[in-house]
Amino acid sequence: MSYNVYNVYMHFPVLAIMTLFVGAFCVTLAGKHEKVRNVIAGCAVLISFTLLALLVKPVMIDGNIITYWMGNWEPVEGYAIGIAIEVDALSLFFGLLITIAVACSCFYSYQYMKQDDARGSYFTLYLMLSGGVLGIVLSGDLFNIYVMLEVMTFAAVGLTAFRTWNPNAREAAFKYLVVGSIGSTCALLGTALVYAQCHTLNLAQISAILPGNLNPTTILAFALLFAGFGCKSFMFPFHPIAADAHGAAPSSVSVLISGVFTKTGVYGIIRVCYFLFRSMGLTSVQTMLVFIGCLSMFVCVTMALNQHDFKRLLAFHSISQIGYILTSLGLCTALGIAGGLYHAINHTLFKGLLFLTAGSVLYATGTTYLEKLGGLARKMPQTTALFLIGAFSISGIPPFNGFYSKWIIYQATFEKAAGGSIGYALVTVVCVVTSVLTLASFIKVGHSVFFGQANPELGNVKDPPLGMRVPMWILATLCVLTGLFPDLMLRYIIGPATAAVLNSVGYIDAAMGAGYAEAHLADPSLLAAPQLISIGAWQPASWLVLFVIVLLAVFLCSLLSRGNSARGLESDAKHAVFFGGERAEYSHISGGDLFWGFKHNLRGYLGFMSRVHTGVTNDYVLWGVTATAVIIAYCFVTM
Amino acid sequence: MDIMNIDIMDILMYAVYILIFPGLLFTCVFGLWLAGIDRKVVARMQHRKGPPLAQPAYDFLKLLGKECIVPDGAARITFLAAPWLGLASLVVTVLFIPIGGLQAFGTGGDTVVILYLLTIPTLAMILGGSASGSPFAGVGSSRTMVAIMSYELPLILIILAVGKAAGGYGVTFSLGQITLFQYLTAPFILDWRLVPAAIAMLFVIPCEVGQHPFDVGEAETEICEGPLVEYSGAPLAVFKLSHAIKMFVMTALFSALFLGGVTTGMLWLDIVLTLAFCSVVTLVCMSLLHAISARFRVEQLFKFFWTVVSGLALVSLLLVWFC
Numbered sequence: 011m012s013y014n015v016y017n018v019y020m021h022f023p024v025l026a027i028m029t030l031f032v033g034a035f036c037v038t039l040a041g042k043h044e045k046v047r048n049v050i051a052g053c054a055v056l057i058s059f060t061l062l063a064l065l066v067k068p069v070m071i072d073g074n075i076i077t078y079w080m081g082n083w084e085p086v087e088g089y090a091i092g093i094a095i096e097v098d099a100l101s102l103f104f105g106l107l108i109t110i111a112v113a114c115s116c117f118y119s120y121q122y123m124k125q126d127d128a129r130g131s132y133f134t135l136y137l138m139l140s141g142g143v144l145g146i147v148l149s150g151d152l153f154n155i156y157v158m159l160e161v162m163t164f165a166a167v168g169l170t171a172f173r174t175w176n177p178n179a180r181e182a183a184f185k186y187l188v189v190g191s192i193g194s195t196c197a198l199l200g201t202a203l204v205y206a207q208c209h210t211l212n213l214a215q216i217s218a219i220l221p222g223n224l225n226p227t228t229i230l231a232f233a234l235l236f237a238g239f240g241c242k243s244f245m246f247p248f249h250p251i252a253a254d255a256h257g258a259a260p261s262s263v264s265v266l267i268s269g270v271f272t273k274t275g276v277y278g279i280i281r282v283c284y285f286l287f288r289s290m291g292l293t294s295v296q297t298m299l300v301f302i303g304c305l306s307m308f309v310c311v312t313m314a315l316n317q318h319d320f321k322r323l324l325a326f327h328s329i330s331q332i333g334y335i336l337t338s339l340g341l342c343t344a345l346g347i348a349g350g351l352y353h354a355i356n357h358t359l360f361k362g363l364l365f366l367t368a369g370s371v372l373y374a375t376g377t378t379y380l381e382k383l384g385g386l387a388r389k390m391p392q393t394t395a396l397f398l399i400g401a402f403s404i405s406g407i408p409p410f411n412g413f414y415s416k417w418i419i420y421q422a423t424f425e426k427a428a429g430g431s432i433g434y435a436l437v438t439v440v441c442v443v444t445s446v447l448t449l450a451s452f453i454k455v456g457h458s459v460f461f462g463q464a465n466p467e468l469g470n471v472k473d474p475p476l477g478m479r480v481p482m483w484i485l486a487t488l489c490v491l492t493g494l495f496p497d498l499m500l501r502y503i504i505g506p507a508t509a510a511v512l513n514s515v516g517y518i519d520a521a522m523g524a525g526y527a528e529a530h531l532a533d534p535s536l537l538a539a540p541q542l543i544s545i546g547a548w549q550p551a552s553w554l555v556l557f558v559i560v561l562l563a564v565f566l567c568s569l570l571s572r573g574n575s576a577r578g579l580e581s582d583a584k585h586a587v588f589f590g591g592e593r594a595e596y597s598h599i600s601g602g603d604l605f606w607g608f609k610h611n612l613r614g615y616l617g618f619m620s621r622v623h624t625g626v627t628n629d630y631v632l633w634g635v636t637a638t639a640v641i642i643a644y645c646f647v648t649m
Numbered sequence: 650m651d652i653m654n655i656d657i658m659d660i661l662m663y664a665v666y667i668l669i670f671p672g673l674l675f676t677c678v679f680g681l682w683l684a685g686i687d688r689k690v691v692a693r694m695q696h697r698k699g700p701p702l703a704q705p706a707y708d709f710l711k712l713l714g715k716e717c718i719v720p721d722g723a724a725r726i727t728f729l730a731a732p733w734l735g736l737a738s739l740v741v742t743v744l745f746i747p748i749g750g751l752q753a754f755g756t757g758g759d760t761v762v763i764l765y766l767l768t769i770p771t772l773a774m775i776l777g778g779s780a781s782g783s784p785f786a787g788v789g790s791s792r793t794m795v796a797i798m799s800y801e802l803p804l805i806l807i808i809l810a811v812g813k814a815a816g817g818y819g820v821t822f823s824l825g826q827i828t829l830f831q832y833l834t835a836p837f838i839l840d841w842r843l844v845p846a847a848i849a850m851l852f853v854i855p856c857e858v859g860q861h862p863f864d865v866g867e868a869e870t871e872i873c874e875g876p877l878v879e880y881s882g883a884p885l886a887v888f889k890l891s892h893a894i895k896m897f898v899m900t901a902l903f904s905a906l907f908l909g910g911v912t913t914g915m916l917w918l919d920i921v922l923t924l925a926f927c928s929v930v931t932l933v934c935m936s937l938l939h940a941i942s943a944r945f946r947v948e949q950l951f952k953f954f955w956t957v958v959s960g961l962a963l964v965s966l967l968l969v970w971f972c
Contacts, residue, residue: 385722385724385782387724387726387727387780388723388724388725391726394724394727398727398776406765407765407768407769407772408762408765408766408769413765417761417762417765420761420822421761421822424809424812424820424822425819425820427820428813428816428819428820432966432967432970432971435809435813435966435970438805438809439802439805439806439809442764442801442802442805443801443802443805446768446797446798446801446802447798449768449772449794449797450794450797450798453772453775453776453779453790453794456776456779457779457787457790457791460724461724461727461776461779461780461782462779462782462787463722463782463784463787464722464782585718585719585720585721586720586721587720587721587722587723587781587782587783587879588720588783588785588873588878588879589783589784599784599787599788599791603787603788603791604787604790604791604794605791605794605795605798606791606795606947606948607792607795607799607865607946607947607948607950607951608795608798608951610947610948610951611948611951611952611955
């Protein structure tokens with residue numbers, strides 16, 4: 011288990027973080043040379059990704075935990091005084107998904123940001139954000155996590171307002187700053203309370219001392235940390251700021267905010283609940299997490315159905331998917347954790363892809379407003395294909411990746427229901443209904459952006475340049491691969507990460523020396539047996555057969571249609587679309603017209619929801635503070 | 650040498666499963682036959698003579714030979730690929746459903762997988778319609794999606810109820826296990842706790858297939874067959890075929906969930922028995938309903954499924970849990 015000092019792997023995590031921060035400063039030094047800036051940023055994200063990818067073998071497969079003491083300040087007499095970087099399979103899992111998204115989005119932004127002014131500061135902020143995010147998940151020190159949280163938040167606020175000419179962006183950044191500071195304050199206060207109780211900030215040491223020592227102070231600390239990280243993951247009711255921020259930021263940044271930033275919140279919640287306080291065994295904490303998850307899931311998906319802007323819609327879906335992850339993690343079973351983590355990586359991939367396609371639409375047409383778009387499939391075939399892959403993935407259409415993770419989540423919730431209360435069966439139902447509504451809202455996007463009637467104003471629109479398409483295709487390929495080979499994913503990536511979540515003893519011992527956990531931990535038993543037992547069966551390999559059939563079919567149909575529809579260049583009445591006598595411009599079916607029967611029946615609820623989301627910062631702050639108060643009260647009553 | 654032989658035999662076996670039985674060929678033939686008896690019976694109930702049983706097959710063959718017109722405003726690739734995607738996924742779905750104890754994919758199908766697979770053909774129709782650029786198709790696609798949202802809630806409740814009933818102290822999503830449980834005890838249709846769920850399922854089937862009282866998406870008299878309005882020739886033929894196959898898939902699913910495990914000991918007789926069940930279910934929930942009722946409006950459909958049908962399924966779920 012233990013690494014000697016000269017082992018080269020030890021230095022990789024800290025180097026991965028350092029590269030990004032150093033890159034951020036070097037970009038500024040490059041000044042006006044755009045090429046140099048791009049090269050520096052690209053090198054930084056690639057090096058960072060490579061360093062973490064090299065750790066897969068020692069950490070994920072061999073099961074080591076890397077502990078790196080900054081400045082070689084090792085623990086003295088059982089007290090960790092130095093700052094530690096501690097990488098177990100869980101940290102590495104989040105680190106990997108972060109660096110993948112960061113790298114893809116970075117290469118995408120070369121072309122995408124060409125139209126913007128003030129590009130000099132873009133990569134500085136971008137790399138600061140990436141470094142902050144990576145710092146959070148790799149750090150083994152609670153205060154360090156808080157510092158990184160602030161670095162990340164401020165970089166994200168700056169990037170949200172990057173297009174300063176856009177008043178929405180400025181407003182979104184302001185909201186983000188204000189509401190986000192609730193989260194930061196809670197996290198800081200929670201950290202201070204933990205420090206006061208444990209006299210240490212090292213995660214591993216706290217994990218050994220704190221569990222089993224619940225007193226009013228630690229309960230308050232738990233509630234505050236939970237609310238703080240919850241705010242960073244934009245869980246309900248912190249979700250409205252996410253919608254504004256994702257919608258207004260440049261798409262390449264939305265990928266980071268949605269796919270990566272929110273994951274740090276999830277990571278924080280895992281560390282707080284499963285490690286620091288080991289409170290996940292408590293039914294009350296499970297219930298809280300599942301309840302918040304379900305609310306986020308359902309409320310945000312219904313809000314998404316109401317949206318008229320491509321990116322805002324995606325933003326609400328992002329919180330809805332975070333809801334799935336939180337629900338699944340809240341089950342505290344091996345299957346649940348695996349499902350949650352699987353969905354976390356899938357969400358990063360498909361949401362990244364969808365935001366990038368939205369960015370391409372914006373790049374090509376200058377708008378993301380659904381009612382102004384239409385019929386882009388003929389002009390942007392590749393973007394359409396990419397969008398469909400992303401949409402199928404998020405809606406959980408087999409064999410794309412979203413299906414597999416949702417399927418594990420259904421199994422996990424239903425299994426939990428069998429072992430406990432029927433309430434968890436209703437959680438399964440909520441998950442499935444949310445999934446259908448997700449599909450519906452992507453049908454809406456597909457219809458009003460890519461299919462449907464073409465908008466004549468969008469004359470000479472075309473696919474984005476190669477530099478933007480390649481990162482999208484990489485993400486799309488990953489979406490398909492993670493869906494087609496779930497066995498490999500579970501064995502090499504998800505399985506070790508799941509085991510790491512349940513193995514806080516190993517985490518403690520790696521940092522504090524073997525036997526430390528046993529000596530200090532009140533109850534060193536594992537929370538749940540780290541076994542993955544499925545209650546159903548699914549063989550994605552059989553899907554290869556389907557793919558062959560589909561390919562054959564498409565080939566066949568292209569042959570058939572070529573043979574049958576030979577026609578001249580000029581269009582005639584036979585090939586015109588049937589409008590039933592109306593003129594084409596008066597019979598447009600736009601996104602807002604869809605799903606009338608559904609909206610009519612739920613008009614009370616939907617109307618209430620859109621009335622409540624006022625867009626006023628004061629209201630959202632009120633929600634945030636109320637939620638924090640409720641969480642604190644709940645924790646005091648039930649823990 | 651042996652291994653080589655087994656491999657080739659396996660591949661041949663799978664090829665037979667996928668292409669002939671219970672895959673492509675068989676589902677096409679039997680689906681078209683079900684569509685035929687449905688049309689015939691509805692006609693007899695309305696005091697008409699009705700078309701010959703093979704009429705859907707004739708229609709299909711005739712459409713294959715017709716010209717395929719792609720409208721000017723259409724997204725060509727999606728428009729042409731959608732019907733084939735729907736057909737392929739339906740054929741794959743059949744492979745997951747046990748027919749007379751015969752399951753093509755050995756380890757047993759999975760109810761949730763089937764639930765998701767079943768959305769793909771409908772999704773293909775929505776995308777195809779949407780890609781045609783016609784406003785009628787736009788309305789039709791939107792309504793079809795509302796139909797999906799309507800039946801998905803009761804369907805998942807039914808699946809959970811059956812999964813709990815078949816799981817004993819645990820739960821299961823495996824159709825193989827559900828059938829086995831019924832084989833060891835009794836078909837679920839005889840279990841009083843699951844009767845409401847079975848009735849709910851009888852409503853879900855025509856909605857999922859898009860049969861008459863619930864065919865808001867196609868609604869020939871209002872929106873000219875909705876998503877199909879611009880289709881012609883081979884793609885239209887494939888959509889019609891998919892519609893027929895869906896009747897078979899859904900009724901076979903009903904047979905597996907509620908009439909499973911009825912066995913005579915002979916495989917071919919079991920298969921014939923399943924087919925007979927499928928035909929009966931078709932007559933009860935599709936032909937009968939078709940003949941005696943008028944089409945629901947969209948919002949009525951949604952309301953009906955989220956209140957009455959879901960209520961029935963929920964009653965079953967609660968009964969299974971607490972009785």
